[in-house]
Amino acid sequence: MQAAVLREFHQPLEVEEVQIEAPQRGEIVVRIAASGVCRSDLHVQEERSPVARLPMVLGHEGAGVVEELGAGVESLAVGDHVVVALFGPCGTCGDCRAGDIVSCMSETRQNNMFGLMPDGTTRLRLDGAPVHPMVGSGSLAELAVVREAQAVKIDPEIPLDQACLAGCGVTTGVGAALNAAQVTPGSSVAVVGCGGVGLNVVQGARIAGAARILAVDTQATKLDLASDLGATDPVHLAQGQSVTDAIQAVVPGGVDFAFEVIGKPEIVAQAFAATRSGGTTVMVGSPPSGADIAVDGRLLFSDRKLVGTLGGGNVPQRDIPRLMEFYRQGSLKLEPLISQRLPLTQVNEAFEALVTGELARSVIVF
Ligand code: APR
Ligand code: ZN
Numbered sequence: 001m002q003a004a005v006l007r008e009f010h011q012p013l014e015v016e017e018v019q020i021e022a023p024q025r026g027e028i029v030v031r032i033a034a035s036g037v038c039r040s041d042l043h044v045q046e047e048r049s050p051v052a053r054l055p056m057v058l059g060h061e062g063a064g065v066v067e068e069l070g071a072g073v074e075s076l077a078v079g080d081h082v083v084v085a086l087f088g089p090c091g092t093c094g095d096c097r098a099g100d101i102v103s104c105m106s107e108t109r110q111n112n113m114f115g116l117m118p119d120g121t122t123r124l125r126l127d128g129a130p131v132h133p134m135v136g137s138g139s140l141a142e143l144a145v146v147r148e149a150q151a152v153k154i155d156p157e158i159p160l161d162q163a164c165l166a167g168c169g170v171t172t173g174v175g176a177a178l179n180a181a182q183v184t185p186g187s188s189v190a191v192v193g194c195g196g197v198g199l200n201v202v203q204g205a206r207i208a209g210a211a212r213i214l215a216v217d218t219q220a221t222k223l224d225l226a227s228d229l230g231a232t233d234p235v236h237l238a239q240g241q242s243v244t245d246a247i248q249a250v251v252p253g254g255v256d257f258a259f260e261v262i263g264k265p266e267i268v269a270q271a272f273a274a275t276r277s278g279g280t281t282v283m284v285g286s287p288p289s290g291a292d293i294a295v296d297g298r299l300l301f302s303d304r305k306l307v308g309t310l311g312g313g314n315v316p317q318r319d320i321p322r323l324m325e326f327y328r329q330g331s332l333k334l335e336p337l338i339s340q341r342l343p344l345t346q347v348n349e350a351f352e353a354l355v356t357g358e359l360a361r362s363v364i365v366f
């Protein structure tokens with residue numbers, strides 16, 4: 001099967017023939033129909049990601065059709081439409097059994113994260129040597145072998161080229177609003193950074209019933225998109241302008257909820273300073289390893305909260321069906337997030353678009 005392989009950091013992906021082995025117990029083969037390209041894929045290519053293990057089939061935002069079942073798979077059937085989630089809980093560790101699936105850090109989950117199956121091997125081969133599927137997904141490929149727990153069945157009427165976005169960006173953004181922050185009806189929200197993920201924080205805040213949703217970005221095109229998706233107040237940041245001042249100019253005294261969706265420590269601190277006492281700031285963006293976040297201690301000497309999240313506190317089997325239901329009802333928009341659709345052979349164009357940063361999402365369609 002054809003797959004987009006990263007053989008060397010800082011080099012373009014190579015679309016080439018990768019051999020696939022039969023699924024083992026608890027695994028399935030998915031024929032990928034579409035896969036979004038996310039900033040975390042770029043982080044791997046640019047050697048910034050802890051999950052990189054080369055050679056690697058990139059992609060972790062895929063959806064497709066179940067093609068083959070390994071032994072013991074009971075929750076899925078051949079022909080089912082599925083979204084491949086960012087991770088699949090192990091189901092057996094103490095945290096999973098206590099219902100705290102988000103906290104699962106079992107060996108199975110760790111292996112998943114580093115592109116391995118639970119037994120520490122992979123089902124992909126290039127010239128006989130193992131190839132790693134990014135976060136156990138590797139969705140920039142015609143076929144993916146994934147754990148049953150990582151695939152979530154969806155209504156076959158939902159177009160797969162839109163559903164795939166629930167694999168990462170939509171789940172993370174909406175989950176940051178609904179799970180991590182628990183945005184309350186009537187509240188004021190500021191979303192700082194309205195890219196592929198931030199636009200979904202905007203949607204999550206709208207779904208939660210926020211009264212004011214400030215979309216803050218340096219790029220005007222992102223603000224237009226954010227307005228289409230539910231932002232009430234576009235805030236166009238001038239170069240060097242403080243996020244705190246820009247937000248408080250619109251909501252004096254500060255917002256109830258602030259989200260940093262860029263990955264810049266100084267912006268996290270500014271977003272935090274833009275909340276009112278009692279407010280909550282969620283850092284959604286991934287900051288560089290080892291970077292400190294310097295918040296003003298006087299502001300934290302209050303009831304303000306600064307919280308982290310990894311992937312929006314996402315429990316795949318709960319959140320992906322919920323997102324698909326929002327989509328079906330019309331409250332979650334997916335099509336406006338898609339800036340371009342490309343064939344796998346043009347996958348490197350999607351990575352270039354991430355570097356220039358002007359588009360929301362590129363989706364590779366098979
Ligand atoms: N102030 C305001 N907005 C900014 C600034 C800034 N200083 N710098 C960048 N932005 C905006 C960009 O214009 C863009 O719209 O932040 C947005 C970032 O969006 P994307 O590049 O599409 O990134 P995205 O995929 O949304 O990921 C955002 O979340 O999951 C993490 O690793 C991911 O850290 C990344 C973050
Ligand atoms: Zn577990």
Ligand code: ZN
Nearest residue numbers: 038040168169
């Ligand atoms: Zn992602």
